[in-house]
Amino acid sequence: MSSKKKRTVLNDGPDWTFELLETYLTEIERVADHYRLDTYKNQIEVITAEQMMDAYAGIGMPIGYTHWSFGKKFIETEQGYKRGQMGLAYEIVINSDPCIAYLMEENTITMQALVMAHACFGHNSFFKSNYLFKTWTDASSIIDYLVFAKNYVRECEERYGEEQVELVLDSCHALMNYGVDRYKRPSEISLKEEKVRQKEREAYLQSQVNDLWRTIPLTPDTQKQQAAPNFPAEPQENILYFIEKNAPLLEPWQREIVRIVRKMGQYFYPQRQTQVMNEGWATFWHYTILNHLYDEGLVSDRFMIEFLKNHTNVIAQPSYNSPYYSGINPYALGFNMFVDIRRICESPTEEDKRWFPDIAGSNWLDTLHFAMENFKDESFISQYMSPNIIRQFKFFSILDDDKKNYLSISAIHDDLGYQEIRQTLSQQYNLSNLEPNIQVQSVAISGDRSLTLRYIPINRIPLDKSSQEVVKHLHRLWGFNVTLEELNEQGEPIVIASCPEKLSESEPAA
């Protein structure tokens, strides 16, 4: 260290220049290497506030097909920003290779350094190494695919009219979260392959569908065999995929659009499950890297004060009774958990040794990398949340049972409650608990071709009323009757929505 102290302090701006950005980036990169952060190549783009709003509207995609809902998102962002109700994020980073990070032009050099450490090394290394991202996304092909999607949608608009395309997109967007097979790893995609395969698929798919729905009578014995098995043989959770492959009336181009939306859903699937970890990881690293630079004497006190002020804002966690409370701040939870894991490794207490015999006293960097690579929010919390964190946040859990007219406190931050809170919080991030479990149950192949979906509630939580609207969208894609039934507490299916609506005959289905 003492030899490094001779280094001159880097210019702390506050204005930045491209040379200065590069100087900081070099230093940050050196420290990141030191901590073994493995990243995609960085592509850092400096943009204006207006362009940042555009980036927001594209839900974090640098290129997107045209759809009104993005316009709505843009208007919302613009309104919020103009009235000063919300600030813009300092950065947006895209899971691609090279990893694209946007810096806003009006930030000071301190903020730019923070953002570079946070996005270009924190998020970037997370994208590259976390198992969910490795399984579900392919960073090298996403930009190509987005280009393909944008052009394909535009071509369809030219050929079939904007309105037709919009109808299909609307319907697909309603089902976007139901486009993932959780247990199958999808194959990788690239632009060239995609184009070739798209043509082949078009022809092949249609022939398959035609076969499924053939109306030419079969010979008597085959008919018997055909009639018996349920279709699909097992319930399907990937509704968009099921539609893409089996909907009887869709045109080939419509199937392709279903596929595009499905791929988008898949691309965002890991992000929904790693919010706490991803933000926590990136926050932990910008904090650690910049402090490292400070220890080396490379950044000034002024720089640190500004940085710490912003950092503190980012990880602020208002209490449940604060007017600013809007749930648990993923930055705060994630950051503190990673800091806590490091603490457990470096200076474990007796309690830590009891709770975490595996990691107490181990190499913190190895442990942290392992945690980042192999978990998602749900499992990360259930594996690593320590009593220390629960005490720090003063967590307590509330049981809200609509059959009782009061809420009850089921656990607080005491010995009895640690396990329970850890369990509850982990479930709170479990996607299967957050998203209704709805699967394709059956199709009346030889009858009226109606499609039946089944909702299996957890803890008696009902579906929101808007599901009737979603069923209408589903009907548009399917082309024949669609029914949504709910399995009630007695295990009987009850029709809760259908399209076309037939409210009068809502008898319990057999």
Added chain:
Amino acid sequence: MANFIDRRLNTKGKSTVNRQRFINRYKQQIKKAVSDAVTRRSVTDIDKGEKISIPTRDISEPTFHQGQGGMRERVHPGNDQFSRGDKVERPPQGGGQGSGQGDASNSGEGQDDFVFQISKDEYLELLFEDLELPNLQRNRLNKLVEYQTYRAGFTNDGVPANINIIRSLRSSLARRIAMSSSKKALLNELKAELEALEQTPGSEAEKIIALKEQIAELEAKIAKVPFIDTFDLRYNNFAKREVPSSQAVMFCLMDVSGSMDQATKDMAKRFYILLYLFLTRTYKNLEVVYIRHHTQAKEVDEHEFFYSQETGGTIVSSALKLMHEIQRERYPESEWNIYAAQASDGDNWADDSPTCRQLLEHKLLPVVRYFSYIEITNRAHQTLWREYEGLQKTHDNIAVQHIKQAEDIYPVFRELFKKQAV
């Protein structure tokens, strides 16, 4: 090493297409908001965009998600008072949030409207879609011309008021130098000679006297060069330039007799607002004159125009006369583009209608750019309508339209000012 790319110079309207799609998709709702706004605003208040609000449920994108109810357990931070097993009253749903009901986020957005701002231009664009100024073609060609004087250098003659002192004195100085410099040179020579003679003892006295005489003569000649001459005078020059007139006046005429109720007047108001908005797009300086009438006409301010009640019969020609007077006095047709809009329920004293026609045909129509008459009534047309309708055949700058209810205003307005073929 990373790549830095400066994207700041790229176009920023990346979302414009999507925004446009959104506006197109909800055009019906947005249009409705725009037309509601017209009623709320004062006639002349058009300098800002408009806040559009659309019910959230109309534009929500439905997805499958959990509704309220069932059993949930959630963790919250910042426990300051609870122990295990405490029972807490369920906080009221909706309004009073704050007490840690994280569930609220699951139960869908509230029923707040989706509110956003459209720019003034978008607002007007939506309002005036497909409309063009009446007689636009002709107007372009013979739009009123005004003259504006501007400085155009200097001239040698003009009126004393325009004398340019600096220029004049400068040429006077030049003339004086030109006229006296040779004499002055000679004078200096003679003076030097004289001095030389006076210094030399025993010089000839006659020579000295002769020199002195010559010097006196020269000095007199130099003194005779005038300080300023008419020849020196310079005048500021002013020229006139043609400027197309950007001023217009809009006459609003309305019947306020007992038969016109507030609802009818509100309808008329919308019509005037539309007209005003429409004209401000072409004219920088737009004045509005409100004339209301029953049996007598009176010029009033906006508030009185729309909101005071009078009773009595109706003589429309009184308003037309007053308009003609005001126009002659304050708005000469050579300087002002004149527009008039008249709203009435069609009632008029039968003998007065031909007078109206006369007034219009001979006094008003020759000077106005456009005269529009709207009749807001559910009954059959009366004499006034028929007289005006007759005029429509012979004049192309009068339009007559019939409005039955509020919804008709906009279409009628379009009809009145719809694109006119060349």
